[in-house]
Amino acid sequence: MDNTASQTEPVIEANEPNSPSDFIRDAIKQDLAEGRFNHVHTRFPPEPNAYLHIGHAKAVWIDYGIAKEFGGKFNLRFDDTNPTREDQEFVDAILEDVKWLGADWEENLYFASDYFDQMYEWAVDLIKKGKAYVCDLSPEELSKTRGTLTSPGIESPYRDRSVEENLDLFARMKAGEFPDGARTLRAKIDMTSPNIVMRDPFMYRIRHTDHHRQGDKWCIYPSYDWAHGLEDSIEGVTHSLCSLEYEIHRPLYDWFLEELGIYHPRQIEFARLKLPYTVMSKRRFIELVNDNHVDGYDDPRMPTLAGLRRRGYTPEAIAEFCRRIGIAKSDSTIEWHLLEDCVREDLNKRAQRVMAVMNPIKVVITNYPEGQSEMVDAINNPENADAGTRKVPFSRELYLEQDDFREVPPPKFFRLTPGREVRLRYGYFIKCNEVIKDENGEIVELHCTYDPETRGGNAPDGRKVKATLHWVSAEHALEAEVRLYEHLFVKEDPDDVPEGKDYIYNLNPESKTITKCWIEPSVADTVPGDRYQFERLGYFCVDKSSTSQHLIFNRTVALRDSWAKIEKAK
């Protein structure tokens, strides 16, 4: 068979100096070198029955990334072969997610259901070749005769029907003469195969269910194993990349294509992505959402792309993450840390800086005139001069972060403490003179003095301070809601539960904390999706439910904090 015939694309090899190397790319280069294929064509084939998650992002970047690198084509194809689970809602959501990720399918958007006629014809071909038969076994009987992992199955009593009878029965299955589950079309392979997948797998089942795209045209629907290779073949895909669980299905993928004698793509499998402290299955997403353990598929704690997007993750960060984890055949669990590091790296370069105080302590600048205020210049992004500057109001009463003051400073603490001078970022040097407490001994405010000569944050006499603190003017600050997130589960493996419990038992009751912050007024007109760095605190993204009357920020990720590490080490 000529595997290079269907398309004649120029061969472009991925020889850029920084192009990644892995076993799949190596295999593709070899295929190109040996002439098995003369171009590269991949596909991402989601079933429209759920929201995409970070694991799908990995698959998209493998499929799309490799196609791009080799100057090839990339198809987005909905594998919509089971109408009982699928819906247009998911098609729309997936389209949005893939587009957001940055994978451009151009005009190559396909639906497996568009190939149902062709698949049916091929099934008829296989029947005519004596390679497929209609089986009347019930689902229960079928599973009983399939055998086990260690023992062979037994042949169906309907296995040796005549071609004519099979053709007739199959046509009547299609015509809707039989109820759901009454019969299947099965491939005639080998009931004793050590690979259970090869024990006369079913190709079609009867489902009197309308399809979200085909309506009531069909009442028989193809199985994954039967359909997938055909879809790849029809589209001229060269490399059908999928996760390891399909490795055992490859012989069947090859068998159908070989028996049909049609264009034969190559399936290659890779390890799927696993992350600790979360779950990544469609069924569990549905449970978490339906039982209100999370606030929808786009809850910022969810590993869905919609959730990560709402959390503030950028597609660039996700792409970088996928690049860093690479592709392998060994199962592995990637630390969240790596994903977080990727967003920090991306957001550091692009996020607008802003000052916000989350746990305020009031500071009165005793030598600053009452009723006066002024605007100081602040840099929007030190990593990007083009981002410009903004004005931030300074006045007599400020809020500082509680963590930035210690009445009795521990060793190596160089923030504000009685008698010590520090800098207020873009403001003035201040010195703490007095700690005001209530009757319970709790600190209620600090009395400080400022040095008017240090306006903007520099001392004309060149004296240095050891700390620069963020602050907001009490009178001008806007109050906003902030939502802090932790892992959804308390255990690395949510399935690690006591007898009789399930993964829900491991939900982290503290995965979401709603609190407040006081933030500089420059963010008054911010809109959902805007991302900021709250200086010295972390990256935050404006939630979709945020309004100018009620600002809501999701913390994407905190900044690295080496002081916290020092403290924790004690």
Add this chain to the structure above:
RNA sequence: UGCCGGAUAGCUCAAUUGGCAGAGCGCCUGACUCUGAAUCAGGAGGUUCUAGGUUCAAGCCCUAGUCUGGCAGCCA
């Protein structure tokens, strides 16, 4: 006990035809700094799962074993 995979630094991965085990991230130290951030420099970190074998030479090839993932939906 069947079949198909996997095992190299804390984590993720590399290592042409067998030829001195490397990188990124993390960690430690230093420099710099109006974010204890970022950036830059340096450093530590390995019985390549185990036991044999082939070879001048084995992470790689062979044998046996250990551990580990997937597979018995009319799901994909």
